[in-house]
Amino acid sequence: MELSTKLKNLPKQFFAHLVKQVSDAVAEGRDVINLGQGNPDQPTPAHIVKAMQEATANPQLHKYSPFRGLPELKEAVAHFYKREYDVDIDPETEVSILFGAKAGLVELPLALLNPGDTMLLPDPGYPDYLSGVTLADVQFETMPLLAENDFLPDYEKLSEDIKKRAKLMYLNYPNNPTGGIATKEFYQETIKLAKENDIAILQDFAYGAIGFEGKKPISFLQTEGAKEVGIEVYTLSKTYNMAGWRVGFAVGNAQIIEALNLIQDHLFVSLFPALQLAAVEALTGDQTCVTEQVALYENRRNVLIKACNEAGWPVTAPMGSFFAWLPVPEGYTSQQFADLLLEKADVAVAAGNGFGEYGEGYIRVGLLVDEQRLTEAVKRIEKLNLLKKPAELA
Numbered sequence: 001m002e003l004s005t006k007l008k009n010l011p012k013q014f015f016a017h018l019v020k021q022v023s024d025a026v027a028e029g030r031d032v033i034n035l036g037q038g039n040p041d042q043p044t045p046a047h048i049v050k051a052m053q054e055a056t057a058n059p060q061l062h063k064y065s066p067f068r069g070l071p072e073l074k075e076a077v078a079h080f081y082k083r084e085y086d087v088d089i090d091p092e093t094e095v096s097i098l099f100g101a102k103a104g105l106v107e108l109p110l111a112l113l114n115p116g117d118t119m120l121l122p123d124p125g126y127p128d129y130l131s132g133v134t135l136a137d138v139q140f141e142t143m144p145l146l147a148e149n150d151f152l153p154d155y156e157k158l159s160e161d162i163k164k165r166a167k168l169m170y171l172n173y174p175n176n177p178t179g180g181i182a183t184k185e186f187y188q189e190t191i192k193l194a195k196e197n198d199i200a201i202l203q204d205f206a207y208g209a210i211g212f213e214g215k216k217p218i219s220f221l222q223t224e225g226a227k228e229v230g231i232e233v234y235t236l237s238k239t240y241n242m243a244g245w246r247v248g249f250a251v252g253n254a255q256i257i258e259a260l261n262l263i264q265d266h267l268f269v270s271l272f273p274a275l276q277l278a279a280v281e282a283l284t285g286d287q288t289c290v291t292e293q294v295a296l297y298e299n300r301r302n303v304l305i306k307a308c309n310e311a312g313w314p315v316t317a318p319m320g321s322f323f324a325w326l327p328v329p330e331g332y333t334s335q336q337f338a339d340l341l342l343e344k345a346d347v348a349v350a351a352g353n354g355f356g357e358y359g360e361g362y363i364r365v366g367l368l369v370d371e372q373r374l375t376e377a378v379k380r381i382e383k384l385n386l387l388k389k390p391a392e393l394a
């Protein structure tokens with residue numbers, strides 16, 4: 001059967017190849033240390049699982065949800081933003097419940113743009129942003145995220161033409177894959193740019209809970225004027241290790257929220273009500289699990305960075321997210337280096353070029369295995385002597 005042109009144009013899943021390589025290696029009996037994926041390794045906290053078990057036993061929660069989600073969950077979202085960021089959210093008009101952040105990210109271009117319109121994306125960036133671009137038939141321009149700018153886009157480099165054309169911009173801090181974090185000044189500049197050029201902003205706050213060295217990542221909505229221009233998308237996947245549960249939400253500008261809700265009225269009947277109540281428990285219950293989770297990632301980060309530096313691999317520690325963005329030694333492309341690590345050291349990493357042109361020269365390492373395995377991975381890499389230039393190996 002012939003697929004639609006739109007479907008045929010969908011971006012190829014760059015990391016599907018890595019997933020296959022890893023599963024083939026594991027099937028051969030190799031002890032692969034998989035640092036390539038983005039799936040939290042720890043279980044969902046017990047009190048959330050218990051809330052889900054109790055909720056599923058209630059037949060009232062087996063029915064259709066209200067189209068736009070349970071009022072209890074929208075109120076819990078507002079409560080969460082007030083408690084965590086001191087941001088006021090109207091649960092009725094400023095919250096959209098999502099099937100994970102991914103759903104909102106893919107839906108928004110369909111909800112706001114017309115075919116041929118332009119949106120701005122970070123490069124390197126989360127690959128799924130491109131799915132929304134193709135489904136909505138829009139064009140995109142990229143904003144390079146460079147180490148010398150702390151992985152924040154430099155708006156002065158955007159041409160007048162691009163600024164004029166752009167109708168929507170995606171940001172993502174703490175950043176996947178670079179581990180960069182945003183500042184208040186950066187968000188102020190963003191809001192100014194958005195107002196001057198009539199650009200809607202989506203800030204992807206998937207790693208919002210994960211900041212290191214005592215620095216809690218700031219919310220876009222904490223900056224004055226943010227709600228006038230944009231929304232922030234949050235997910236329970238990372239904060240509460242609920243990646244498989246598929247719960248996220250968008251908060252902020254009421255018109256953008258209405259647009260998301262409207263498109264969702266035609267696609268879904270919101271999430272399983274029992275799941276929505278478990279999400280209420282996650283957002284409003286004991287938050288000790290989050291503090292512990294962040295400490296666990298920070299310890300892993302410290303162990304990894306120390307091991308890399310001791311192995312003669314000068315790397316910078318990420319300030320947020322659960323990824324480290326490591327420069328590839330001279331003489332290799334990202335893909336060559338990643339392939340060598342898998343082939344020769346049984347260490348899987350994500351090649352940076354899979355995240356965009358400006359990802360070339362890096363690999364992404366997930367802090368999603370224990371400290372002992374992270375140390376072991378660096379030891380294996382060190383043994384290969386790849387950290388020296390190829391010329392030195394001859």
Ligand SMILES: Cc1ncc(COP(=O)(O)O)c(C=O)c1O
Nearest residue numbers: 100101102126176206235237248
């Ligand atoms: C930057 C970023 N945004 C969004 C998502 C998707 O999150 P969710 O599980 O809520 O769909 C991810 C998941 O890896 C991510 O890395």
